[in-house]
Amino acid sequence: MAYRETEKMRLRKAGIRQRIFDCAYHRVSQGGFRNASINLVAEDAGVATGSVYRHFESKAELFAEVFREATQIELDKVESALTGQEPALVRLERAIRQFAERALRGPVMAWSLIAEPVDPLVEEERLNYRRSYAEFFERVILEGIEAGTLPPQDAHLSATCLVGALAESLVGPLSPQQQGPVQMPPVGDQSRQKVLIEPIIDFCMQGVSGQRR
Incomplete structure (x- = not known):
């Protein structure tokens, strides 16, 4: 007789x-x-290292799933910021500010x-992440062009440039070397707004x- 997994066993594995x-x-x-080696993750989860690989084919697959979960949260926030009846430029500014903050x-x-x-495998997810942002921005830019609130332009190229500018401008401030004892003032501090977020x-x-704004 073929083995049939019980509901209790299925829930336990899940x-x-x-x-x-x-x-x-x-x-x-x-x-x-x-900071997420398989050994450390297994230790935190209270399972053997081999158990991790019974649930995830590889470390890359586990990381890719973590990446997808984390990025979906950010994508939902930006999509929400881009939604509304305000002019396209207002919504774009709101979304970019939220992303940076x-x-x-x-x-x-x-x-x-x-x-x-x-x-x-995770880098592939990163490309999808950036592509999704570009698609959101492109949609709003096209709406602005159609409404006459933004000048004619290649909306796809402009959206891609926005994503690139956002990512590259934040790489330095976000790098581990900048996350030590000497840090910039908190996000709510006006000096931080002035020296980093506002220029972006x-x-x-x-x-x-x-x-110009």
């Missing part, structure tokens, strides 16, 4: 898998992917998502509107 995932996610959020509030996870060296927004808005 619970172990979720616990492994949660421990990996926590380690990445606290120290990046470099959230990144600076959680620099470790943001660095992991934007720039930390990762396995090719100015650059992006001027790029799509052709006008």
Whole structure:
């Protein structure tokens, strides 16, 4: 007779898998992917190392799932910021500001998502992440062009440039070297807004509107 997995066993396995995932996610959020070795994740989850590989084919697969979960949260936030009846430029500014502020509030996870060296499978997820942002921005830019509030332009190219500018401008401030004892003032501090976030927004808005804020 063929073995049939009971519902109790299925739930137990699902619970172990979720616990492994949660421990990996926590380690990445606290120290990046470099801080989430399989041995440490297994120890945190209270399972043997081999058990991790029974639920995830490889470390790269586990990391890719962590990456997808973390980026979906960020994508949902930006998509929400881009939604509304305001002019396209207002919504773009709101989304870019939120992206930058959230990144600076959680620099470790943001660095992991934007720039930390990762396995090719995770890098593929990163490309999808950036592509999704570009698609959101492109949609709003096209709406602005159609409404006459933004000048004619290649919306796809402009959106891609926005994503690139955002990512590259934050790489330095988010890098582990900047996360030591000497840090910039908190996000709510006006000096931080002035020296980092506002210039990023100015650059992006001027790029799509052709006008200074």
